[in-house]
Amino acid sequence: MKETPEQVIDRSAKIVVSFFVASAGLWLLAAALLAYVAAAKLTDPFFLSSYEFFTYGKIKIAQANAFVYGWGGNSIFAVTLWIIARLSQVEIRGRILLLFSGVIWNMAISFGLLGILDGHMNSHEMLEMPTIVWPALFISYAIFAFLALVIHRSRKNPNTIAPQWFILASLIWFPALFLIAWNGLEINPARGTLPSVLSLWFGQSLIWLWLTPMALGAAYYIIPSIIGKAIDKYYLAIFGFWCIAALAPWSVVHHLEGGPVPMWIPAVGTVMSIAMIFPIAVASTNFHATAFRDIGKVWNNLPLRFVIFGTISYTLSSYIGVIFSLPDVAKLTQFSIINEFHFNQRVYGFFSMIIFGMVYHMLPKITGKEIGKSAKSFHFWTSAFGVLILLLAYLIGGLTHGVLAQQTSLDWSSSVITSVQPYFKITKYAFVILGLSQLVFVINVWKVIFPNPFAALFESDIEKKEKTA
Amino acid sequence: MTEKKKPADIPLYSDEDMVEVHADLNHEKHPPTIGFLHAPLVFVFLFGCLIFFCSVQLAETTNKFQLHPPAEKKNQLSPEELVAQKLKRKIDSGEKVFAQNCASCHQLNGEGIPNQFPPLAGSEWVTSDPGLITNIILKGLKGKIIVKGETWGSVPSQAMVAVNINDRQIANVTTYVRQAWGNSASEITEKQVASFRSQSSGQTDQWIGDQLKELFPSGIAD
Numbered sequence: 001m002k003e004t005p006e007q008v009i010d011r012s013a014k015i016v017v018s019f020f021v022a023s024a025g026l027w028l029l030a031a032a033l034l035a036y037v038a039a040a041k042l043t044d045p046f047f048l049s050s051y052e053f054f055t056y057g058k059i060k061i062a063q064a065n066a067f068v069y070g071w072g073g074n075s076i077f078a079v080t081l082w083i084i085a086r087l088s089q090v091e092i093r094g095r096i097l098l099l100f101s102g103v104i105w106n107m108a109i110s111f112g113l114l115g116i117l118d119g120h121m122n123s124h125e126m127l128e129m130p131t132i133v134w135p136a137l138f139i140s141y142a143i144f145a146f147l148a149l150v151i152h153r154s155r156k157n158p159n160t161i162a163p164q165w166f167i168l169a170s171l172i173w174f175p176a177l178f179l180i181a182w183n184g185l186e187i188n189p190a191r192g193t194l195p196s197v198l199s200l201w202f203g204q205s206l207i208w209l210w211l212t213p214m215a216l217g218a219a220y221y222i223i224p225s226i227i228g229k230a231i232d233k234y235y236l237a238i239f240g241f242w243c244i245a246a247l248a249p250w251s252v253v254h255h256l257e258g259g260p261v262p263m264w265i266p267a268v269g270t271v272m273s274i275a276m277i278f279p280i281a282v283a284s285t286n287f288h289a290t291a292f293r294d295i296g297k298v299w300n301n302l303p304l305r306f307v308i309f310g311t312i313s314y315t316l317s318s319y320i321g322v323i324f325s326l327p328d329v330a331k332l333t334q335f336s337i338i339n340e341f342h343f344n345q346r347v348y349g350f351f352s353m354i355i356f357g358m359v360y361h362m363l364p365k366i367t368g369k370e371i372g373k374s375a376k377s378f379h380f381w382t383s384a385f386g387v388l389i390l391l392l393a394y395l396i397g398g399l400t401h402g403v404l405a406q407q408t409s410l411d412w413s414s415s416v417i418t419s420v421q422p423y424f425k426i427t428k429y430a431f432v433i434l435g436l437s438q439l440v441f442v443i444n445v446w447k448v449i450f451p452n453p454f455a456a457l458f459e460s461d462i463e464k465k466e467k468t469a
Numbered sequence: 470m471t472e473k474k475k476p477a478d479i480p481l482y483s484d485e486d487m488v489e490v491h492a493d494l495n496h497e498k499h500p501p502t503i504g505f506l507h508a509p510l511v512f513v514f515l516f517g518c519l520i521f522f523c524s525v526q527l528a529e530t531t532n533k534f535q536l537h538p539p540a541e542k543k544n545q546l547s548p549e550e551l552v553a554q555k556l557k558r559k560i561d562s563g564e565k566v567f568a569q570n571c572a573s574c575h576q577l578n579g580e581g582i583p584n585q586f587p588p589l590a591g592s593e594w595v596t597s598d599p600g601l602i603t604n605i606i607l608k609g610l611k612g613k614i615i616v617k618g619e620t621w622g623s624v625p626s627q628a629m630v631a632v633n634i635n636d637r638q639i640a641n642v643t644t645y646v647r648q649a650w651g652n653s654a655s656e657i658t659e660k661q662v663a664s665f666r667s668q669s670s671g672q673t674d675q676w677i678g679d680q681l682k683e684l685f686p687s688g689i690a691d
Contacts, residue, residue, distance in 0.1 A: 086484045159492030225482050234494045263538055267530035271523045
């Protein structure tokens with residue numbers, strides 16, 4: 001039988017994409033474990049307290065880095081490669097180099113996390129890994145990005161569509177952000193308030209300009225692909241894209257509200273994050289107007305269900321983010337655990353959910369093996385439930401925390417901490433649920449990627465019959 | 470190709486078709502249809518409001534893009550400073566009342582006119598009991614009096630008529646006179662003036678100096 005061009009592409013992607021997905025899964029488990037330890041330490045300070053490695057400050061930072069660079073980075077590599085190759089209609093080339101860059105990336109992150117746990121942490125947000133690993137990370141990313149751009153450059157159809165814009169933009173924006181921040185913080189260190197502004201700007205922009213466009217691009221690809229209809233009001237997509245490009249890096253500085261920086265920085269941040277309503281509205285119109293023409297499919301098709309959960313979460317959480325950027329609200333919530341809400345809604349509720357859907361969509365195509373339906377379903381419901389509990393706990397707990405902390409008459413330890421503590425307990429259980437859910441995801445993925453050597457022993461009669469037939 | 474022009478007819482996309490359909494959509498001009506105008510108009514209105522709100526916010530909160538926050542205003546006065554400030558305002562106002570109603574006879578320097586109008590500077594009638602000066606303004610004064618050792622008011626045309634000003638103005642002007650030109654007597658409040666006015670409501674004619682001396686024996690020592 002002659003292979004279709006798409007099967008040829010999938011075959012070319014098999015080893016590379018499998019490698020990235022498998023390592024992304026391992027990092028996800030590592031991050032889940034660290035997240036549980038960090039959450040447990042907040043409710044019980046004596047938990048693992050005799051090990052210096054497991055200090056809360058180190059664990060928390062290691063978790064964020066493992067999650068963003070380990071899980072986020074690897075899954076971005078996998079999804080980018082596959083979507084770019086599929087939309088360009090060309091095979092993935094330079095596979096050895098891609099694997100090479102992937103190995104360097106993962107080794108650098110491993111060393112970086114060990115460095116963090118050993119106490120060699122940098123003080124810049126999302127750049128906490130020790131200085132020495134960054135050149136390695138940058139070079140491996142540059143190799144990957146170059147090869148992905150080569151694939152895109154040799155595309156069959158010269159026209160480009162929304163998923164390509166978003167994915168390629170995120171491909172280029174990450175090294176651009178990194179170079180700007182690294183130059184201002186390490187190569188030519190700035191003085192005064194600039195380093196702290198730059199550090200926050202990088203940490204937040206990383207989520208807005210690397211993870212977010214990636215997930216949006218994946219959603220722009222997978223929704224019309226599964227629904228089988230063109231994106232509704234597609235002419236708005238280009239507007240949404242440039243709005244994100246222009247507004248997002250400005251909007252993130254609203255987190256400095258009330259900080260020791262010139263007043264215009266948070267003021268501009270607030271205004272730009274209010275203006276972010278435009279791209280959020282565009283993306284949500286595009287996704288939901290397309291997907292909800294066929295609700296049955298959204299419900300029954302598991303990858304699509306993951307993606308739509310992600311896009312709804314993106315819409316809601318972004319609007320909530322706009323509200324929390326208003327100065328009057330920010331005064332209350334600025335120094336509370338509401339920041340955890342912002343981080344988790346973006347990387348768990350939005351980015352990861354879309355990536356899960358994307359992985360479930362592409363892995364069967366690449367490997368030719370189906371993933372068990374009930375296992376996928378279990379993963380979806382535990383993930384959705386866990387994320388919901390986690391975000392609600394952080395949101396309500398954060399509001400409680402922020403409002404109580406404003407009242408100077410209250411005794412800190414007896415009233416503020418005791419009223420926030422139940423929410424920490426809830427997040428601890430939410431992280432247990434999420435960890436379980438992610439374990440199921442990794443087992444699902446690994447079972448498909450790595451052929452089971454004992455498969456022949458457990459093969460059922462029906463499968464044998466099918467084989468002989 | 471006709472199939473690809475109508476996206477709704479395609480059951481499931483291959484990636485190749487997806488690129489083509491969306492690329493076509495990007496080049497396509499949208500013919501206006503029924504209802505097309507209303508929804509965008511609402512959005513244009515909403516987004517216009519949003520941009521307006523953003524601009525106001527920007528103008529209000531950016532501190533004109535200055536590096537440093539505006540200097541804090543020093544209007545945090547201590548209670549004593551507040552009292553002093555209030556008294557100064559009262560005296561300033563009293564000076565104006567004096568210039569309009571009194572200075573034509575008693576002169577701006579409070580020295581009066583020799584042999585016609587008595588001085589206020591250093592006069593016991595002014596600086597002693599608050600009741601004296603207040604009542605003189607309220608009802609006027611006629612007949613002979615002795616001020617600073619000289620006798621005044623021997624001619625009826627030199628009698629003082631009542632000054633028609635309200636309690637607040639009287640309080641202000643008496644306080645001014647009692648503290649100007651080297652005088653240093655206590656402040657007179659509006660409340661005191663009001664009580665003197667009600668006490669003297671029975672007096673229809675101008676006061677005579679001896680009458681006042683009897684009413685306020687602590688005032689003039691003779």
